Amino acid sequence: MKLADLAKLLDAQFVTGADQAEREVSRAFAADLLSDVLAMVQEEGVLLITGMITPQVVRVAEVMNMGAVLFVRGKLPPQATVEYATGATIPLLATQQDMYETCGILYRAGLLPAKRKGFPLGNAFPHAGHP
Amino acid sequence: MPSPTRVIHKRIYEVAPRDLERAGTVSTAVRRELLALGMTPDIVRRASIICFEGEMNMVLYSKGGRIILLVRDDRVELLFSDRGPGIADIDLASQPGYSTAPDWARELGFGAGFGINNMEQNSDLFKIRSRVGEGTVVRATILLGVPFL
Amino acid sequence: MELRQVIAAIGLTALVGADLAREVRDGYCSDLLSDVLAHAKAGDLWITHQRHLNVIAVAKLRDVAGIVFPRRLRPSPDVVARAQAEGVNLLLAEGTAFEVAGKLYRVLHP
Numbered sequence: 001m002k003l004a005d006l007a008k009l010l011d012a013q014f015v016t017g018a019d020q021a022e023r024e025v026s027r028a029f030a031a032d033l034l035s036d037v038l039a040m041v042q043e044e045g046v047l048l049i050t051g052m053i054t055p056q057v058v059r060v061a062e063v064m065n066m067g068a069v070l071f072v073r074g075k076l077p078p079q080a081t082v083e084y085a086t087g088a089t090i091p092l093l094a095t096q097q098d099m100y101e102t103c104g105i106l107y108r109a110g111l112l113p114a115k116r117k118g119f120p121l122g123n124a125f126p127h128a129g130h131p
Numbered sequence: 132m133p134s135p136t137r138v139i140h141k142r143i144y145e146v147a148p149r150d151l152e153r154a155g156t157v158s159t160a161v162r163r164e165l166l167a168l169g170m171t172p173d174i175v176r177r178a179s180i181i182c183f184e185g186e187m188n189m190v191l192y193s194k195g196g197r198i199i200l201l202v203r204d205d206r207v208e209l210l211f212s213d214r215g216p217g218i219a220d221i222d223l224a225s226q227p228g229y230s231t232a233p234d235w236a237r238e239l240g241f242g243a244g245f246g247i248n249n250m251e252q253n254s255d256l257f258k259i260r261s262r263v264g265e266g267t268v269v270r271a272t273i274l275l276g277v278p279f280l
Numbered sequence: 281m282e283l284r285q286v287i288a289a290i291g292l293t294a295l296v297g298a299d300l301a302r303e304v305r306d307g308y309c310s311d312l313l314s315d316v317l318a319h320a321k322a323g324d325l326w327i328t329h330q331r332h333l334n335v336i337a338v339a340k341l342r343d344v345a346g347i348v349f350p351r352r353l354r355p356s357p358d359v360v361a362r363a364q365a366e367g368v369n370l371l372l373a374e375g376t377a378f379e380v381a382g383k384l385y386r387v388l389h390p
Contacts, residue, residue, distance in 0.1 A: 060155065
């Protein structure tokens, strides 16, 4: 899905990277906890849907080589974060919609969920050990 | 034992405790170093994730420390060493979902309890040693040319 | 729509089925407890990665229809026990939060 189409569906604004409106995001992942993003996303070019606006969000998006970050719940990142994202060429978008509606609208429009990571997560009580 | 391999590249980064403004910048720097060295996307990605988790742990919970990036002929190593307070039960702390994070860390988007486990899952070799009152040392190694999963 | 119908429609597993006849108003997706406290509405099905014991208290306070843990992230036994004691529905989903929210939205907003 093109960022421009996504912005239209959600009435979202480009915070930075409007020049990359034609960029495609392959799939989407929604989370507020960045450790979940680090632990669960495997592919590159994924759209991150989040309500977190700390500088770490864009750094995580950069190291994970994500396609764009979409801030939900009407939150806007501070100027320093925007400047950093501009330098790292990661488009940032913002919508007034909440995370649930955002996911619903994009899923209905055909955006696919990011694929599962290959290793088991979270079910081990206690931790089964590592080969 | 194979002979020690040649160090191609070495970088040392200081990590200040509770410096949330800069937290994550060592990881983005490590990523850029590895990209500049021509590492494959998979290696860069795994090293970046390991570094991010280690860096956040250090910023959120430790009294500060350093991260060393060592690139050798056959491996990438990330060494984390902090000045305390140390982890009492490493096995417990490594369990996915186990977390002692205070609410403020959770509200920042960290502290879900995947940190150490995620570092280990992205490493080929992983060693962690800790002594309460002294500090924690982690060595995470990615072997070049070894397929991941 | 009743929770049991939602469970069937989007393929959830009930871990604690305290009240499966509960009416689901809509969905809410968030990992920030303060945000849920401020914005979730009674009858929302709450999708979250948080598995901290505090989620049960938040669920009770907002009177949500239940909590869905994506990716089969299983909460610890003390969370399950608290949910049983407090009568909070806990559900497990196979997919990610994005997928669960997407499917729920599609069912409730056809």
